[in-house]
Amino acid sequence: MKESLKRLNKAFELSEGGEHSAVVEFLSECPTEEIEESPTLALLLGSALARLGRQAEGLPLVDRSLAKARERGDRAIELHVLNARGAIALVTGRIDEAEEFFTRGLTTAKRLDDHAGVGRCSNNLGIIEYYRGRYGRAISAYNLALAAFQQVGSKRGVAEVEHNIGLTYRDQQQYGRALEQADRAVRAARDAGDRALGALALAVQAEIRALMGDIKLARREIDQALAVHRELGDGPRETVDLRILGRILALNGAAEEAERLLREVIGRAGNEERPRIQADAQRDLARLLMKMGRPDEATGIAREARVIYSDCGAEAEVRKLDDLVGN
Secondary structure, eight states, X not given: OHHHHHHHHHHHHHHHTTOHHHHXXXXXXXXXXXXXXXXXXXXXXXXXXXXXXXXXXXXXXXXXXXXXXXXXXXXXXXXXHHHHHXXXXXXXXXXXXXXXXXXXXXXXXXXXXXXXXHHHHHHHHHXXXXXXXXXXXXXXXXXXXXXXXXXXXXXXXXXXXHHHXXXXXXXXXXXXXXXXXXXXXXXXXXXXXXXXXXXHHHHHHHHHHHHTXXXXXXXXXXXXXXXXXXXXXXXXXXXXXXXXXXXXXXXXXOHHHHHHHHHHHHXXXXXXXXXXXXHXXXXXXXXHHHHTTOHHHHHHHHHHHHHHHHXXXXXXXXXXXXXXXXX
């Protein structure tokens, strides 16, 4: 029992630090029956696998965790699983399914008076509103999440929300406010000891700097983010970094290199079952091809991205692509 508790604490510590590859490596050494009988260990392993783009392996473990939690009447673990199931649905483009899980999770969190749970579910519901282009509603949900995380002193939760608020301002071209939020997210993630999240926030900060014209600093920051995610073995976040690097290269006039990299990202994101990232890279490539005087290719790529965005409920991005290709 003592050894099992030590394993659980270690796995939780790695997960909270955003070291998902380390979680998988560590728990892979545990006896299979111990993972199957522990809803918490099954959840930690399943969530880590999903975050690394291995949803087909992670989802059965998360579902097993949910079944075990319900069997034991453990509503607290059930709440965590509902949020995890929603997160998997969200990254794989099933936005309505994700919304259902997060809404159920929020109801459960309020019933349990679990402020951290309220924060996680509100934050994720904010992401859904952001995807749909309802930026005001997204900010409202993020503010609820921020208040909940601050109430329980969750630095990691605060960092995630600050990061998401920054994305919302970036997409509205409010770059000054976006940069301020990204900087807050970087500092909050570092305070929380989550290197992976800190590097992700730094990558977005680099993209915002590039959009504001500071290419030199943007390149330095994206290289730092890439180094961290590669060290941690976080392939999906490395894919996000590469998409941002491709955009920075395009903004800096390195068109051929940017095109090669964005095409690589499209393939990587497809293999990782992350349609939103795939569509983002296609959108960036379409913009680049338009500037390179290749409108027919650009239109074809943009239409492929449009289909994905539409399936993901990303209504604002659909409208932007329609403007790009003149639909």
